[in-house]
Amino acid sequence: MQFLSDSHGCAGWNGEMAGRIRAFDWGQTELGHLDTWPASLCSAVQLVLASPMPMVMLWGRAGYMIYNDAYSVFAGGRHPYLLGAPVELGWPEVAEFNRYVVDTCLAGGTLSYRNKDLVLLRDGVPEQVWMDLHYSPVANNDGQPAGVMAMVVETTEHVISERRRQAAEDAYRADNERVRLALNAGALLGSFVWDIKANVLSGDERFARTFSFTPEQNLSDLPTEVAESRIHPDDLAWVQERVNNSVKTGEAFNAEYRVLRTDGSYLWVQASGCCEFNEQDEPFRFPGVLIDIHERKTAEESLLKFTRNLEQRVTDEVDARLAAEEQLRQSQKLEAIGGLTGGVAHDFNNLLQVIAGNLHLLARHEPDNANVQRRVSASIAAVERGAKLSSQLLAFARRQPLSPAVCSPQQIFEGLGELLQRALGETIQIDVRLPTEVWSINVDRNQLENAILNLAINARDAMHGEGTIDLSADNVALDRRFCAGKGIVAGDYVRVAVADTGAGMSAEVLAQAFEPFFTTKADGQGTGLGLSMVFGFVKQSGGHIEIASEVGQGTRVQLYFPRSLRPVLSETPLQDGQYGGGHETILVVEDNEAVRSTAVELLSEEGYTILTAANGDAAMQMLLNGVAVDLIFTDVVMPGLIKSSELAAWAKVQQPPVAVLFTSGHTRDIISRNHQLSPDTFLLSKPYSPQALTQMVRTVLSG
CATH class of the missing domain: 3.40.50.2300 (Response regulator)
Known part of the structure; x- marks a missing residue:
């Protein structure tokens, strides 16, 4: 193979990537230093750099990557690390595909793909993309394939646009089917076509009669303002909004509204249609039909008037507004605390890690020094208290990392039994109640156990160390009325409850129960973060928490978790002594x-x-x-x-x-x-x- 004696063949390169290629240390790769590159390689690189299209050269069997400015934009955060890297390491998620490309082209073949479906990592997240890809071999000075010339054009937006067009066509066919059914049922009130480009409305005779157009009116040129004037004023904005949405997104158009009749009454109709787009993806035609739904709507309104109580409606709306305002206030407070806590937690826990790590190392180096061991133990205990405080704040702000898994409340209660008894003392009796078949939930088991333990300790303190704590779980179905304003949706839930017969709380104390750092205990006996942590964990798990209490009557805390239909994972207990060092x-x-x-x-x-x-x-x-x-x-x-x-x-x-x-x-x-x-x-x-x-x-x- 003939090599250049100098870099004249590479001297004509221009652009940002040309500078990066010259500055790169190619001596680390099989290509060798730039001044030893063959003329064929320099010419191919010149072609790549001069192209406005994203192009990349894969040289040698390893596929060392040399690319142009347009490809650097396509590479995103991987640029400039891709330069000079083997293609399989630069794009590891599609390594097998790239290996096939290099092997095929080095054997003299070419490859071309239209809208190739790939999954690439972007910002560390897998993303489905589509691309037009063209690969051809590049010869060396001896005329043998030595590299691959690749042209990469992303077509993701085009593919998505075509799919949207197909969805619109499917919706249009569905509308036609509804028209056919309506014709069979005798409920069709007419059909219409809106020429969007010319802003001309046309329709059949039944459509013209429905909107009270005069008999002599030309059916191919129906004034849109006349049709709009016949729509009930309360419905017009809604209809226009649905039309605009269909024109903008291509979604099927469906709207129920009232049309003014000649006798002054209104007729309920349902309009269905779909916007059609031309080859330039521009809306140009909007066909549709009208269906008579007056009897159905009249029956619905009669039933609504019969069952709806105006006073109850007003009460519900006021309650919903108050709940929404409270939820907004709580959300804003959580966001503020979360931002502050998250920013501090990273640096604070790093400091604690440095302290803890050096304390443990000091203890190992001074095993026989009793004073050192005593002081180290006290210091590590303080570090653990600091870490717990940070963890509780993150939990309240719903920023504690969770590892949810499907489990049953029975597993939770069985695992907690001995721990609860040891933590609460012999003077506290624990009464556990479970239904015959309790549903499963998807939660972080350790965090749920900590939450129940926190509630049980609060219950013990409220009863001054003596009494019975009721621990229960049952299956409940929550309706929309119960869920309104609580941040959860109606459905099946598992309710976990902890109840005591202690001193209870006043309404003023109860209103602040979940506030961070609020406590009724004496100084040094509590941080006021126990209930806050439970609140944050339950909300972060997609659930809801309620607390009911009366002075002298005790307290009941109820945790609601969405039911999981997935199977419970089998428990595999870890064997003692299986942990230690290694040689890895x-x-x-x-x-x-x-x-x-x-x-x-x-x-x-x-x-x-x-x-x-x-x-x-x-x-x-x-x-x-x-x-x-x-x-x-x-x-x-x-x-x-x-x-x-x-x-x-x-x-x-x-x-x-x-x-x-x-x-x-x-x-x-x-x-x-x-x-x-x-x-x-x-x-x-x-x-x-x-x-x-x-x-x-x-x-x-x-x-």
Whole structure:
């Protein structure tokens, strides 16, 4: 193969990407330094850079990526990391497809795809896209295929537009079927066509009679203002809104409204139609029909007048407005607390992690020093109290990461039995009631157990340490009236209740029961976050909480969780002693140097081989360079272009997949949706102990 003696063949390149290509260290790749590139490669790169279309060159069997400015826009956040990277590493989610492309073109073949359906990761989230793709081989100086020229044109918007057009046509056919049925039933009042471009309305004789047009009126040119004047004033805005929506979105048009008759009365009609679009995706024609629904609407109105009580309507509307205002106030308060708590929690928990990690290491290094062990134990207890406070605030603000799973209240109660008795003392009796077949719920089991424990401890304190606590669960069906203003929808729910016969609460105290830091206990006996945490957890789980209390009559707290129809997962108890150290290689990705150093030391003492990276960018570069690891232990919130979720996405598509363990003081919903973790996401919340770290690492590596 003949090589250039200098870079003259590459000197004519222009544009931003030309500069990046010249600055890139190609000596790291099989292409070698730029001044050794063959003339064929330089010419092909010139063609790529000069194209206004997104184009990328895949050179060699590895498919080293060289692309133009238009492709850098298409690459999004992966640019400029894709430059010089093998295509299978640059686009790991479609690695198998790209391998087939490179192998085919290097064998002399060409490939072309029209609206190719692919799933790409964008901001770490899988997204379905469609593309026109064209691949052809590029020859070297010897005339042999040495690379692949790829043209990439995203057609996602076009495909979605075509699907919308198809949906509109389907709706139009459905309308025609309704017309046929209406004709058979004798309820058809006429048909019409609105020429949108010319703004001309036409219709048949029955349509003209329905809208009281004069007999001599030309049916192909019916004044739209006359038709609009016949529609009841209360219905006109609604009809126009439905027409505009159909013209804008292509959705089927359906509207029920009243039309003025010649005798001064009104006739109820249903208008159905669909907007048609031309090849330029512009609305141009709107056909439709009128159907007589007067008898049905008259019957409905008679029934409504008979059953509806005006006074009750006013009361319901006032109650709904008050509930909505309260819900808005609560939502605004939660948002403010959530924003403050979330911002503080990340840095606060990082500080606690540094303190806790060094305390544990100090305790290990001074095992025989009683004074050190005593002081370390007291300090770690204070760290745990700080962590609990942060966790409770996040729970109230509905920003605590949850790991929901399907379970039954019976499992919850059985698991809590011994813990409750130990926490409440022998003078408290626990009366548990369950129906024969209680429904399942989808919740974070640990958080629900903590919530019940909090409520039980409050009940014990209200009864001054003596009495009976009723713990129950039952199946309930909630209607729309009950759910109004509560942020839940009507349906089947499981109600978990904790009741006591204690001192109860006054109306003033009850109104503030869920307020954060509100407590009736003496100083030092409570933070006032117990009920707040329960409230936030229930709301974040899609449920509702109610509390009823009277002075001297006791208190009853009821938690409502939506019923789950999925099967309950079988419980697999963990074996004692299964956790410990190991010989695997772990990549620790953490931007806080103090946190990173303590994590490295804790894991090194367990026998692991540790590699470190200060952020996601450095970690991804190491992985793309071929560094082999068994586990990525990464902070969730870090600076840089590469997010922790994108590291996890890369790890998931490797063969075999690389295990990932997240850690954070606050996830900010980067690895979750509405702070709900998926079953395959593992999170170790800061601050964590050496035992918790070791157990979670072994769990993830063994999973």
